[in-house]
Amino acid sequence: MIGTQLAPKGDTVPLSVHNARPDGARALAEILGRHGVTVHTPARFDAALDDLRSSSSTLLLYDRNGILGEPQVAALMAAADKVVVVSPRLETLAALDGGIRQAGVVPDGFPVLEPGCAQPDAEAAGQVTGQGGFVYDGGTSCYRAAGTAGMLAVSGDGRLAVLGSAAVLGNDKLDELGNAALAIRMLGASPDLVWYLPSLEDVAVSESGKTLDELAPGWARFLGPWLLLVAVAAVVWRGRRHGPLVFEPLPVVVKAVETAEGRARLYQDSRSIGQARDNLRAGLLVRLSGKLRLGPGATAEDTIAAAARLLGRDAAAIRTLIGERPATEARLVAWSQALDTLEKEVMTR
Known part of the structure; x- marks a missing residue:
């Protein structure tokens, strides 16, 4: 037992x-x-x-x-x-x-x-x-x-x-x-x-290790007071006032267009064509889904099929346009203009 x-x-x-x-x-x-x-x-x-x-x-x-x-x-x-x-x-x-x-x-x-x-x-x-x-x-x-x-x-x-x-x-x-x-x-x-x-x-029974005091060199006993003196000197030096504090009114209101332009410049500077493409496609599908009243659970395929029925166009053509993957900045601009045209057609119906 x-x-x-x-x-x-x-x-x-x-x-x-x-x-x-x-x-x-x-x-x-x-x-x-x-x-x-x-x-x-x-x-x-x-x-x-x-x-x-x-x-x-x-x-x-x-x-x-x-x-x-x-x-x-x-x-x-x-x-x-x-x-x-x-x-x-x-x-x-x-x-x-x-x-x-x-x-x-x-x-x-x-x-x-x-x-x-x-x-x-x-x-x-x-x-x-x-x-x-x-x-x-x-x-x-x-x-x-x-x-x-x-x-x-x-x-x-x-x-x-x-x-x-x-x-x-x-x-x-x-x-x-x-x-x-x-x-x-x-x-x-x-x-x-x-x-x-x-x-x-x-550990005490094994006696296989040494304490920190035994491992430390002899000069280490003077290290503590020296570090304390350096810390006090740093506090005195950095603790001085450099003038009155400057207050800034908050919150700062930033227009949406400025935010969008700023992000666009970041994408352009970093040549993040793929990220910009994904953002444009996602934004279009969200807006089209809202216009077509498909609800939050609608998939990309549901949105494309609904847009095709509304415009009386072939769903495959719309799917090809939305699913395109531009590889250059020039093609990205042309593609975004085509998406904008498609969105305007749906919005005016």
Whole structure:
């Protein structure tokens, strides 16, 4: 059964057993519980070590931020009977010392991967989701998209398995292909599973990083007062008044014809023949539709057919005129004049 750590409080941590969102792993934890696996979810490194040492356990490690240092990863590896590491960083992979190396990502053209190896868990599970996964060299490589690198790599002694995709274990993809079968076979071999997701609380334990004070050079302590002095000087300089404010009456009224002429000049300067053509055609169809009382839902074809009936002309000729695509400015002017003539004919009827 699932341990008390699976209380019904939720979170949003990726691959957390308390997370019911698509990127969580609550569904997998519940399935493992039904198969008699007790899932422990320690929040700290020390608690994870205690859980591993108290019984024969499988460890799932998902250190997506690379928080743990080499000594901590080595300690977890030594305490667990079997270790499944999900999408490890290069530093974590090196600390595992399992002869497995990162070899890139799964190509976009391989959304589904075949086992392609003699590893029992992979053979039994069959196809799994490959989209967005990483591939690895070394050990027994399974789910290869191309070459020898695979999304699942298992060490020679079988104690270490590196899975390059969190999606295989997540709620969103768990019911697809053989994702659930692979997850259950890898994580359900022991009666106890330690599901460990290192957090910022483990930074002090790992001692793998330095503080900003340690990284900063010695002269940086004088930088703060100097920047403060420069800021005060800038405030004094820019804060001076340069004369009384000038008030302008608003709003400013701009005639419609001036706006139209201004836009026309912009189109002309930028040689935007296509944009000008589209605007002229759209404006004509809107005005004709209003004149012909076709309503707001009328299409261009409805407007052309109505205009043809009103004028007693062939609809194909009107369609050809309106659908023309002038390629030069001279032709654009001639075309716009033809549209204006057509509009006047409709308006006078």
